[in-house]
Amino acid sequence: MTSNDPQRSTRHDLDPHLQRYAARAVGMTASEVRALFAVASRPEVVSLAGGMPNLAALPLDSLSAEVAQIIATEGLTALQYGSAHGVPKLREQICDVMALEGVTGHPDDIVITVGSQMALDLVTRIFCDPGDVVLAEGPSYVGALGTFASYEADVVHVAMDEHGLVPDALRAALAAVERAGKRAKFLYTIPNFQNPAGVTMAVDRRAEIVEICARHRVLVVEDNPYGLLGFDGQIYPALRSMDADNVVYLGSFSKTFASGLRVGWALAPHAVREKLVLAAESAALCAPTLNQMVVSRYLATHDWKSQIKSFQEMYRERRDAMLGALEQHMPPGCTWTRPDGGFFVWLTVPEGIDTKAMQPRAVTERVAYVPGTGFYADGFGSRQMRLSFCYPTPERIREGVRRLAAVLSEELQLVDTFGPAAPRSSHGPLTPAPDTE
Amino acid sequence: MTSNDPQRSTRHDLDPHLQRYAARAVGMTASEVRALFAVASRPEVVSLAGGMPNLAALPLDSLSAEVAQIIATEGLTALQYGSAHGVPKLREQICDVMALEGVTGHPDDIVITVGSQMALDLVTRIFCDPGDVVLAEGPSYVGALGTFASYEADVVHVAMDEHGLVPDALRAALAAVERAGKRAKFLYTIPNFQNPAGVTMAVDRRAEIVEICARHRVLVVEDNPYGLLGFDGQIYPALRSMDADNVVYLGSFSKTFASGLRVGWALAPHAVREKLVLAAESAALCAPTLNQMVVSRYLATHDWKSQIKSFQEMYRERRDAMLGALEQHMPPGCTWTRPDGGFFVWLTVPEGIDTKAMQPRAVTERVAYVPGTGFYADGFGSRQMRLSFCYPTPERIREGVRRLAAVLSEELQLVDTFGPAAPRSSHGPLTPAPDTE
Known part of the structure; x- marks a missing residue:
């Protein structure tokens, strides 16, 4: 502090706070x-x-009536703080949604977030020190790259082909990271209908990729916003269904229901979930209660599969x-x-x-x-x-x-x-x- | 990576991810x-x-009808992603709310967040490197201390008396931080009806504290969730009204309207606001659109002052x-x-x-x-x-x-x-x- 020159240069006066920001x-x-x-x-x-x-295509009229009913009859709950863990009923329903992809998770291991973007932010927050490596498909979701950058993690891209992430490329990337003396914290992957590449990870590669990561003691972060949007109704098994201990699954209602409600979630190994809840508290106290109740009601009363x-x-x-x-x-x-x-x-x-x-x-x-x-x-x-x-x-x-x-x-x-x-x-x-x- | 022993101790097996977490x-x-x-x-x-x-005391029936109308008539906007900056109309209305405390801000310099907790998280994110000092009243809001800890900032408490933060204690704390060769990034203060102490910063101290911080080139983060809840209707001038260039004002509808909607905001100097929007994007893409529209409608159609x-x-x-x-x-x-x-x-x-x-x-x-x-x-x-x-x-x-x-x-x-x-x-x-x- 004392060494700071109070007379800043004209250039810096464009943003008088320039010298105060964090490195990130x-x-x-x-x-x-x-x-x-x-x-x-x-x-x-x-x-x-x-x-x-x-x-x-959303049924706005019936939604409107449902939300009105929630506020009229459960307003004191819907408009009040909730827990950072998330509404229990919705966490149970999310288990049913994930079951479509072969995931057997416990509602207690889910934390509900403000969109899956926040889940990704929290996972990065608890795992990545500056300079840690995150492996990600090349190309990868721009919003994830922004989050990794904001925690000063180094992204190492792993090649894809038309069948998704290439296992040999993953092995090579992990070996290179290890040779460089760096620490890979997790593989970030969008296995289904990837953003931006549009490709899907072949099923026989999934087990192989999960196994490679487990062997290298690198967590898998599976981001799956589009998994239920296969055009022929096909549903692929989640990576999480193949290794419950080493995969954090990120889900979202933004693409299957309503993005503006900002309701997403993470399903994580129990100890990780505990830290995610604490991180969620310090990030935003809790996700909006009303929004969680709206999604819960929608899942309960609408034919969401249709x-x-x-x-x-x-x-x-x-x-x-x-x-x-x-x-x-x-x-x-x-x-x-x-x-x-x-x-x-x-x-x-x-x-x-x-x-x-x-x-x-x-x-x-x-x-x-x-x-x-x-x-x-x-x-x-x-x-x-x-x-x-x-x-x-x-x-x-x-x-x-x-x-x-x-x-x-x-x-x-x-x-x-x-x-x-x-x-x-x-x-x-x-x-x-x-x-x- | 290669130096990691794959045979972990039994103790560590309680959480197999224990060795992977970030320092924070x-x-x-x-x-x-x-x-x-x-x-x-x-x-x-x-x-x-x-x-x-x-x-x-909330008028749940009329709220219910208003929200229903928003979804029925503007549902495609309310249920869709918005910008990380926030709904423009609401940002204008927030300026009217803050005007009660003498704040003259531009709607463009406001960013809407998932409660003011998220605003605090984002401010800390863009300003604090590990080891940076945050000055805060002693005692201070526990949720803020959690946020500062999650960014590995060091909190230095500044004494209060029945008239709030003591200017001489602030001077002494700043001098001690500078002597220690550390960098104080901001003073975090809750000037009105402080959480947890319940005391209010005397008006004549406010200008003095703002001036001390400006002279030491330390930002002021003014957290003001209770400012309009004075029991005799008294409203104190915001610190922000005394120094628009060096104060970030955090506001919230959690205590004056509905906490479960999670709508808060930051009013920040322009360059800081730009970084806050980028940080908000990487944290959660945007605050829920529906919730912002509900607050906006409430402010427009209800006698919120009554x-x-x-x-x-x-x-x-x-x-x-x-x-x-x-x-x-x-x-x-x-x-x-x-x-x-x-x-x-x-x-x-x-x-x-x-x-x-x-x-x-x-x-x-x-x-x-x-x-x-x-x-x-x-x-x-x-x-x-x-x-x-x-x-x-x-x-x-x-x-x-x-x-x-x-x-x-x-x-x-x-x-x-x-x-x-x-x-x-x-x-x-x-x-x-x-x-x-």
Whole structure:
């Protein structure tokens, strides 16, 4: 303190608090991409960027009546603090939901969180010291990368192919981390309909990956928001069903019911769950009681499985629209994944094109996507982008892909004529909120 | 990794993850006091321990109708993700609420959080590296101490008297921190009807304290959940109204409306607010949209100022019941604070009594309180306890104080006869959740 110069430089006066922040906050800067997102949300732009679920199929009238009844008859509970552990009835119901994926968990080992994002934050909080390694698929969910960065963990990406995370790549990554004398704390994986890649971990790989992690004494954090959104109704066994002692399962009602309620959960080995509850208390005291009761009532009184089926059908139609349009319009040299569920297609463009540099032009042409670099902690992904088919109508999706293909074709002509373009501007890192914008 | 012995000791097998936790999580252990709280929640026990607001005065029927209407007519927004910044309309309304305390803030400089607990967590996240110092009143809010511990910040307590934080004690604490070569990041203060002490910072001290902090380049974090709950309708000027550049103001609807909605906020200097939004995204993506809309609608359509007035009257009646009963029943040598608002009385017992050691006996005698040590980071407080008058009826409060006085009298006789008792058992630290239990 005494060594601080009270006369700060003019440069620092832009943010007079600049010298006070924690190390973890230094890199937290609002990205220019954010401004672009604002433009991309204009109605004339087809946004293939967001990860917002489409809620149009929800039964708003009956929900409205149910919530009214909760407040009128149980309002003193619904509007009051609850425990950081979560509403007991809902924890029991969550066990029924997870049973669909072969998970046998005890309600006591669940902690309810403000979306599964908070569960991920709490898991990282209790496991990661600065410099600890988190293994994650490359590419991985941008919001998870933001959380890992905020705890100063180092992300080591592990390769995927069309069958998901590659076991040999995991072995190699673990060996490299160990050789470097670093400590891998957990593998973060989205096994089903991965965000952003759209691929699913093959069933026979699951046991192998769980076994590798157990042998290396590395926890598995299984993030599964899309698991019930398989377009053919297929449900894959959770990694948690294969190793209850070494897998923390993160679940969410954001994609199967209502994201704006922010109700998610973690199912964790008992000792870990205890620490998660204590961490949840210091993070937010408790998740909103009303929201937990609304989800609980919905699960009890609505045919939620049929509702999920109708979500599957809606998203399948949109996936079909996107894949058909990609097939029809994309210039040669582009490749993309073919998801069997979830929200996302991962597109790779020909060499010479930088998807982040191209983004302003795409927005000018009234189509938006998320550039691939945001999904890597290490600068990869400049030839990739994430395309979401969850929110726009099939017609809009087709129109968006048509516009995107036109931008790409034009860009390719420029590359052919003048060589690869330099990035247009320094957009900075993509900050972790694409799924809410 | 390779140096880890796969054959762990039997002791460690109690929690196989024991060697994996982050440094910040090592101290997170569930306290035995927690078990006691479970007992204390039995109906035959008068709990003077909790900090739950009394919601009985809320207009549940009209609220129920309003919420139903929000879902029926704006459900697709209310149930959808929002921005981490918060609902714009609500941020404007919050400015009107804060204006009552002389605060002139811009809606853009507010970030809406999952209760003000999350705002405190995020502020600590962006400012505190391990070993950084946070100054806080002694005693201070147990939930804040838990948050500071979870970021491995060192708490230095600053003395209070009946007029709140003592400026000279603050100067001395800052000098000592600087002499020790440590870095104080912020002063955490609850200026109004402090939790747990029940005292209020004198108005003439406020400007002085703000000035001291600015001169030492230490941020002020002003936590103000009870500011509008003055029993004579008195409202004190916020510290934020005296220095917009160096004060982060934390507000909450938990005590003036409904705690179970978990809607709080931070008003921060612009650059800090930007980092808070990014931190909020990585912590939970966004606060629940529905809950923000419910609060916004409530502020727009209900006479919320009259509602607060009725809360004031209810709590004043309970405060009077508690002070009267203390006067009537407490044995000689006990002293206590006389709050003009808020929820809490801070009781000091005669030497020789350890309030934590006495607690099981009190619960046996069907009265519960929170021992004072939980409100200090440094082991002080063994002769203190926090008594809450917010939740039980006046009759129950009087009965609870009568029981407590009987336990204390008996304990004092034992002390007179046999000398001070050794603590009965090692209860461990009080974990940070008294206000929700």
